[in-house]
Amino acid sequence: xxxxxxxxxxxxxxxxxxxxxxxxxxxxxxxxxxxxxxxxxxxxxxxxxxxxxxxxxxxxxxxxxxxxxxxxxxxxxxxxxxxxxxxxxxxxxxxxxxxxxxxxxxxxxxxxxxxxxxxxxxxxxxxxxxxxxxxxxxxxxxxxxxxxxxxxxxxxxxxxxxxxxxxxxxxxxxxxxxxxxxxxxxxxxxxxxxxxxxxxxxxxxxxxxxxxxxxxxxxxxxxxxxxxxxxxxxxxxxxxxxxxxxxxxxxxxxxxxxxxxxxxxxxxxxxxxxxxxxxxxxxxxxxxxxxxxxxxxxxxxxxxxxxxxxxxxxxxxxxxxxxxxxxxxxxxxxxxxxxxxxxxxxxxxxxxxxxxxxxxxxxxxxxxxxxxxxxxxxxxxxxxxxxxxxxxxxxxxxxxxxxxxxxxxxxxxxxxxxxxxxxxxxxxxxxxxxxxxxxxxxxxxxxxxxxxxxxxxxxxxxxx
Numbered sequence: 001x002x003x004x005x006x007x008x009x010x011x012x013x014x015x016x017x018x019x020x021x022x023x024x025x026x027x028x029x030x031x032x033x034x035x036x037x038x039x040x041x042x043x044x045x046x047x048x049x050x051x052x053x054x055x056x057x058x059x060x061x062x063x064x065x066x067x068x069x070x071x072x073x074x075x076x077x078x079x080x081x082x083x084x085x086x087x088x089x090x091x092x093x094x095x096x097x098x099x100x101x102x103x104x105x106x107x108x109x110x111x112x113x114x115x116x117x118x119x120x121x122x123x124x125x126x127x128x129x130x131x132x133x134x135x136x137x138x139x140x141x142x143x144x145x146x147x148x149x150x151x152x153x154x155x156x157x158x159x160x161x162x163x164x165x166x167x168x169x170x171x172x173x174x175x176x177x178x179x180x181x182x183x184x185x186x187x188x189x190x191x192x193x194x195x196x197x198x199x200x201x202x203x204x205x206x207x208x209x210x211x212x213x214x215x216x217x218x219x220x221x222x223x224x225x226x227x228x229x230x231x232x233x234x235x236x237x238x239x240x241x242x243x244x245x246x247x248x249x250x251x252x253x254x255x256x257x258x259x260x261x262x263x264x265x266x267x268x269x270x271x272x273x274x275x276x277x278x279x280x281x282x283x284x285x286x287x288x289x290x291x292x293x294x295x296x297x298x299x300x301x302x303x304x305x306x307x308x309x310x311x312x313x314x315x316x317x318x319x320x321x322x323x324x325x326x327x328x329x330x331x332x333x334x335x336x337x338x339x340x341x342x343x344x345x346x347x348x349x350x351x352x353x354x355x356x357x358x359x360x361x362x363x364x365x366x367x368x369x370x371x372x373x374x375x376x377x378x379x380x381x382x383x384x385x386x387x388x389x390x391x392x393x394x395x396x397x398x399x400x401x402x403x404x405x406x407x408x409x410x411x412x413x414x415x416x417x418x419x420x421x422x423x424x425x426x427x428x429x430x431x432x433x434x435x436x437x438x439x440x441x442x443x444x445x446x447x448x449x450x451x452x453x454x455x456x457x458x459x460x461x462x463x464x
Contacts (some may be wrong), residue, residue, distance in 0.1 A: 001038055002029070003438060008043025008399060010389050012050070013370035021048055023395040026437035030391055041433055043399045049369050050387050051085025051116075051396030051436065052350050053376035056235055056259065056310035059089055060109050064340045066327040069315045069416045073451050075346060076115035078414035080441040080449060082347035083431040085116050085396040086377075086386050086457065090147055092123040092156070099124070099134045103141060107456065114454025116436050117396070119380070121178055123147040125155075127162045135166070136173045142458025144175050144381045145233070150217045151182035151209075151285060160224065167228035174461030176379070177225065178233045181217035181242065182209060182286055191337055202279035205336045206269035206287035214286050215241030222249045222256055231255040231462055233379065236312050238264050238286045240296035247305045255464045257379055259308035260297050262349045263421055264288065265356065280329040281318055281419050283339045301371055302363050307379065309371045311349050314342025315417040328417075344415040348408060348422055354400075355427040381459030395438035404430045 003023040010019045010031065022030040022037055059075040061068045070078065079087060091106035093099065099122050106120055122143055124131070138144065148163050149156040158166075163179070170177045190208035194200075199207075218234055222245055225232035237243060237258045249256040267288045272279035282288060300306040320328025332339025350372055358368050377387025384393050408422040434442040441449040 004037035315344035
């Protein structure tokens with residue numbers, strides 16, 4: 001079947017122009033004028049943009065005795081309602097398992113549930129020589145990025161020797177290293193000191209993970225990557241000090257890249273100090289910072305010191321453990337150290353960035369597409385299959401209504417959780433139609449998708 005998106009304004013990372021988009025056999029067949037098709041979607045007065053790509057998500061992820069509340073159906077449905085049509089999740093290695101076993105475990109989580117297309121980063125937590133020898137095979141499996149944690153001591157954290165060895169192997173085999181940059185050793189000491197002093201409230205999650213320890217780890221990871229000759233992608237960067245380390249490295253010409261996450265533009269550590277246990281909703285790592293850090297992050301995405309805005313979507317119920325729900329934030333009522341780390345946001349990312357970024361005058365419409373769609377595809381080996389409106393690309397397309405208004409609320413969201421960080425925020429601009437490989441998933445607020453139609457996307461090796 002041929003499908004035509006007509007009368008819209010096509011917006012890419014570099015251009016904005018009037019054109020129709022013809023879709024055939026899951027791909028964009030043509031972009032131009034005087035095109036015809038069996039079915040027509042009228043995009044008059046609307047933008048036609050590439051589907052959003054979120055390269056930092058955690059669906060159905062085990063953490064702290066529970067697991068994140070969105071699976072590969074509910075998370076994908078929420079993503080689609082927000083204009084995201086592809087994501088990359090983290091397949092996290094358990095101690096003693098191989099990388100292939102790790103990938104297979106996460107592929108099974110998506111089987112029969114996926115609605116949008118997806119890929120995986122493999123997060124390495126255990127790196128004996130046998131696993132080191134597996135790393136080159138990741139490229140054959142279509143996984144061309146690895147993640148290592150410099151935090152979560154005793155669970156996910158690796159030491160500098162492990163990080164450096166992984167960087168060397170990645171550099172030799174066309175993989176991009178992603179790093180969670182916080183000084184886990186120092187944080188562990190601060191957490192134990194806080195608990196010994198009887199400081200158990202959610203705010204102490206932020207106070208025991210100060211921004212200086214993120215900045216130090218970011219600088220250290222960058223310098224290790226430079227010695228190893230490895231490209232590096234710093235995930236969920238939150239503060240001015242860490243951003244300075246990235247900016248200096250990029251100024252030296254090093255292949256260093258970084259993302260921030262949408263929530264860090266809007267909340268501060270003061271949100272963790274809300275009355276009672278309410279602050280637990282904002283517990284994630286790294287934690288929220290200060291208003292001056294928000295200013296730095298907006299500047300970072302405007303001047304390309306930051307290349308991507310993702311979500312780190314890792315939702316937990318606020319009141320879990322009942323009505324069939326997995327345990328959630330309530331696990332930490334007696335200790336901030338037991339609060340599951342993570343927040344929802346995959347549905348909200350493009351809406352709040354369009355409203356506060358584009359309409360707020362912080363960056364252009366084209367830069368919005370670049371941050372949310374095109375740069376993620378380029379950095380993670382999916383371009384031009386994804387991330388662009390062009391003949392031959394997958395027909396992952398969002399018809400965006402720039403004047404539609406919407407009030408974000410847990411009552412109307414599609415995340416599988418009982419709260420929303422942006423509760424009550426009014427946004428202007430939202431998807432009218434969302435297509436994944438030419439299949440309509442969302443149309444005028446109605447769900448049209450079908451479980452099991454999303455596919456694993458093998459990715460190309462990293463090239464600078």
